[in-house]
């Protein structure tokens with residue numbers, strides 16, 4: 387190891403967590419910082435499936451790895467609420483958390499995120515909250531700043547430009563091991579990292595931010611180093627696609643309503659997630675599984691007549707099973723096996739206990755925005771409990787937004803089919819306890 391391999395701090399992962407760590411260190415210190423990313427640079431990230439519609443399971447996956455991390459091709463929604471997206475309040479006070487959220491938001495705006503904030507009018511939010519409560523739904527106040535898929539990439543490119551020359555950046559460089567030495571009390575103290583090519587880099591501080599893609603690796607490292615690991619809940623669900631007009635009263639007001647529901651039969655927490663007004667459903671590969679996600683473009687010309695959102699059921703396993711990712715992935719894999727990648731079903735068919743066939747799908751008043759999907763039967767994929775929870779939630783939402791459960795409730799402004807697409811696990815097991823691990 388020569389002097390060029392020694393730094394004051396090393397950051398593993400160039401997702402939002404790693405990039406923000408680098409920005410903070412570059413702006414507020416004169417430390418020598420190395421940022422190591424296993425995927426490629428932003429402009430080199432090209433998913434073949436976006437061209438061909440077929441995932442060929444690239445390693446690493448250009449959708450989830452590379453400069454910008456997992457959300458680089460997302461539509462860049464910044465949800466500015468301490469009540470959404472994790473459990474940071476378990477680590478810092480609510481006041482500090484709100485200040486951090488405001489700081490992060492200001493940084494995004496500094497790099498070109500738009501000024502417009504959706505869902506921040508207290509009177510409008512309060513009116514929707516009351517309406518939702520009447521139907522057993524809880525609305526979380528969560529103002530949204532929407533960058534849009536195209537602007538998200540520009541923002542990430544500008545962050546890269548600012549860091550150029552101020553932080554040493556290595557892409558296409560997976561870290562394989564965190565190195566340690568023993569201190570006087572026999573406890574491990576971090577000394578650096580080793581890459582898969584065997585390159586060693588030394589630093590007295592290592593920030594590990596490998597995201598969902600690196601969750602299994604991180605878990606292995608944590609166990610090897612004797613760090614405690616806790617399992618998060620796993621979210622299993624579907625992506626719902628319906629005519630935008632059915633939900634536009636709420637999406638126009640709030641853009642992305644975060645609705646929580648306690649399911650009628652199992653009392654499970656079910657919630658809406660990642661709503662994309664006038665958006666598209668896209669396919670995503672996570673190594674060995676293919677699942678779906680949603681986008682919406684800021685550019686009016688690229689908007690569709692459909693809105694999509696995820697409906698997720700959270701399950702927390704206790705003992706002895708503590709592998710939420712394994713559980714989620716096996717459900718996603720099952721959907722892939724039955725559906726040649728993505729399975730799609732009309733909600734009416736799921737309720738009626740029958741498969742959606744190509745013929746039934748063709749009768750639909752809406753055409754799915756994701757063309758490559760196989761009509762099928764989600765009840766062969768999702769556990770009964772999750773299926774029931776999702777049906778319950780759609781019925782509750784139907785009272786708030788008539789048509790969400792697919793029509794048949796006169797008087798309807800618009801009778802619309804509702805499509806469900808098989809989704810997988812949305813939230814990885816995260817590490818708890820160690821301060822140098824960050825990200826979602």
Ligand SMILES: Cc1cc2nc3c(=O)[nH]c(=O)nc-3n(C[C@H](O)[C@H](O)[C@H](O)COP(=O)(O)OP(=O)(O)OC[C@H]3O[C@@H](n4cnc5c(N)ncnc54)[C@H](O)[C@@H]3O)c2cc1C
Pocket residue numbers: 398399400401402403404422423424425446450451452453454455456457458459460461462463464465559560561562595596597598599600603670679680824825826
């Ligand atoms: C399609 C999609 C859409 C999304 N949309 C939104 C949205 O609109 N709003 C929102 O708030 N969130 C969204 N998310 C979630 C958001 O992207 C994640 O919460 C966020 O990316 C997490 O940031 P992170 O830095 O912790 O991890 P990641 O973004 O996953 O970044 C981790 C990085 O570490 C790298 N890495 C992993 N292991 C190693 C290793 N061993 N060595 C070197 N590098 C490694 C990975 O390649 C990756 O680039 C979306 C996610 C996806 C996939």
